[in-house]
Amino acid sequence: GAGVSQTPSNKVTEKGKYVELRCDPISGHTALYWYRQSLGQGPEFLIYFQGTGAADDSGLPNDRFFAVRPEGSVSTLKIQRTERGDSAVYLCASSSPTSESTDTQYFGPGTRLTVL
Amino acid sequence: GNSVTQMEGPVTLSEEAFLTINCTYTATGYPSLFWYVQYPGEGLQLLLKATKADDKGSNKGFEATYRKETTSFHLEKGSVQVSDSAVYFCALRMYGGYNKLIFGAGTRLAVHP
Numbered sequence: 001g002a003g004v005s006q007t008p009s010n011k012v013t014e015k016g017k018y019v020e021l022r023c024d025p026i027s028g029h030t031a032l033y034w035y036r037q038s039l040g041q042g043p044e045f046l047i048y049f050q051g052t053g054a055a056d057d058s059g060l061p062n063d064r065f066f067a068v069r070p071e072g073s074v075s076t077l078k079i080q081r082t083e084r085g086d087s088a089v090y091l092c093a094s095s096s097p098t099s100e101s102t103d104t105q106y107f108g109p110g111t112r113l114t115v116l
Numbered sequence: 117g118n119s120v121t122q123m124e125g126p127v128t129l130s131e132e133a134f135l136t137i138n139c140t141y142t143a144t145g146y147p148s149l150f151w152y153v154q155y156p157g158e159g160l161q162l163l164l165k166a167t168k169a170d171d172k173g174s175n176k177g178f179e180a181t182y183r184k185e186t187t188s189f190h191l192e193k194g195s196v197q198v199s200d201s202a203v204y205f206c207a208l209r210m211y212g213g214y215n216k217l218i219f220g221a222g223t224r225l226a227v228h229p
Contacts, residue, residue, distance in 0.1 A: 093160075
């Protein structure tokens with residue numbers, strides 16, 4: 001079946017611009033996560049949705065970052081007034097947690113964001 | 117806070133060599149532990165996991181044992197192949213932590229014929 005998809009695969013923007021990154025989770029997965037991976041580092045958690053609501057947004061670095069999931073499926077990560085330090089690969093993952101011990105997160109291929 | 121430390125790479129091995137990638141963690145409770153792998157040009161994939169102390173996760177010839185006494189989850193494989201060349205990430209998830217994963221920095225493995 002279809003995995004997690006993310007669009008665009010690459011995004012180049014200029015400092016100060018607004019960007020939107022999209023994530024399509026695996027059909028039926030209620031949980032959705034955003035992570036950010038800087039060069040040479042492991043992914044860092046940004047935000048977690050359970051259904052339509054953000055259950056944990058403690059990883060968002062500042063108020064320029066915002067994410068929505070209005071219908072409990074597709075999610076959009078929005079970054080305002082982009083800065084060069086925002087350049088990274090943004091990863092989306094989804095899961096269907098029946099219990100914490102069995103939950104597995106499935107990752108998309110990521111969106112590489114470059115801020116010039 | 118909760119964190120994961122992995123051995124630095126790159127790790128370069130010849131085919132059929134034995135592999136160990138060290139991973140240790142710091143956690144305030146008892147986490148679940150994971151190894152993810154990222155093959156060139158592909159997304160992160162779960163390789164194996166263990167949810168409690170002394171559990172052994174295994175997959176594709178890779179193994180890791182959850183050692184609470186040493187707070188470790190070292191990845192091992194008895195005989196690596198060229199196709200195992202990838203970046204390996206150790207991660208933890210705290211119970212009641214809303215499922216977010218905390219990753220190590222990753223270890224690049226290069227296997228040569």
